Amino acid sequence: MMQLRTLNENIEKHYGRPDLGTLILAALSKAVKDLDNLTAEDLAPIDEFHIRGRQATMELAHILDLNADMHILDIGCGIGGPSRLIAHEFGYRVTGIxxxxxxxxxASMIAERLGISHLVSYRQSDALSLPFADGIFDVVWAQHAAMNIPDKAPLYREAHRLLKRGGALAIYDVLSGPGGLIILPVPWASSSETNFTSSPEEMRNLLERSVSK
Ligand SMILES: C[S@@+](CC[C@H](N)C(=O)[O-])C[C@H]1O[C@@H](n2cnc3c(N)ncnc32)[C@H](O)[C@@H]1O
Incomplete structure (x- = not known):
């Protein structure tokens, strides 16, 4: 199996762009009339890194039937599009890692600019070992993140550890089907170095094992 350090470097290489927040805000200042009155809507075309964008995020939020007192952990939050959307639409508190x-x-720069830093916060962390106490989140949410993670057992164990009793794990992922190997590149992987889709059976087994201890 690939060394964790190499894997994490490959992920950062695939997604990272120096000074991204400044670049986004500079581009927005040209595209929208008034940066001081920026809305989550203005960012919609660029800030959801998963298939079907905002529509998928809204569907997931509706399935969960949450209330505004709940605290959500967004694993693999990207630049924060989904967390900003659900914070803005429903008033949920979201911590993104x-x-x-x-x-x-x-994500932090944009949240500050939108004036929603009291609802959303972001922290650099590896999903396989998260810096939070047990049982503090009502929902652990992950959209298109596990596809970058080869060893998913610790990912789901962490999700289970962090959830309150009766909490929900919300996942929206691409899984491998019977059609053979995925044709690369795809948005989450330029090469096989960052693509780790699992089959529905593998995922079900991993999830069952994560709660069986
Ligand atoms: C396809 S993007 C999805 C981003 C976001 N969930 C969304 O839907 O807009 C996958 C994200 O997972 C993150 N990621 C990959 N491996 C991770 C890990 N081990 N721990 C935390 N984040 C990870 C990547 O940095 C990237 O931001």
């Missing part, structure tokens, strides 16, 4: 440091920095 991502391996790509530049994404966390950009």
């Amino acid at each position: 991502d391996l790509t440091d530049e994404y966390c920095r950009a």
